[in-house]
């Protein structure tokens with residue numbers, strides 16, 4: 001199974017930059033590249049902060065930009081989003097019985113879980129009892145399937161000073177639930193921190209983030225206020241198959257220097 005991950009697209013109404021970067025131009029280039037190179041993918045997931053201020057016009061723009069994607073799309077909320085505005089433009093995106101934008105998909109390689117950690121007015125993530133009840137049921141219903149988890153806010157320790165007070169405010173509860181899932185957790189995939197990070201939790205669960213398609217920061221994990229910067233549009237290509245899980249970073253706008261030679265010798 002091939003999944004494309006975009007994250008932190010931070011769309012604004014057309015023509016408005018965010019932290020010095022034009023989010024619309026970034027996303028248009030990324031989607032164009034995805035459609036050209038990965039038309040065989042099974043799913044596109046955007047792991048939150050779809051829009052910078054949750055403007056209806058920005059969600060409309062997102063819908064227009066994603067229209068050429070020829071496979072299923074699953075959209076998730078981040079702290080910058082606004083759930084009612086999102087739902088108004090994307091009524092077909094699945095929600096749970098409480099209205100949270102969270103859902104699951106069963107695949108040949110386990111259950112995919114999409115968790116909603118957005119809470120209006122909170123920069124960090126919230127995952128309270130009502131959402132947790134949904135997660136408990138989704139894990140229980142997964143039966144013998146391993147799970148692969150998508151969420152905007154990292155449910156793990158990320159070690160980045162700027163995000164130390166705006167992570168998932170759950171005291172590790174989500175991670176405890178996942179660690180108790182006997183068939184295993186293939187991977188936890190998140191956004192929010194805007195830079196690539198990979199690691200393993202103390203419980204032995206592997207995790208990684210995608211790099212933001214819009215602005216990111218010059219990597220300095222100790223800085224409380226790092227410098228925002230730009231960069232080429234980017235996304236990740238995720239594979240779930242009999243080998244397990246793999247994630248490849250893809251950057252748009254690279255130009256080739258020299259043709260590589262086949263290395264198929266002994």
Ligand SMILES: [Fe+2]
Nearest residue numbers: 008049078192
């Ligand atoms: Fe973000």
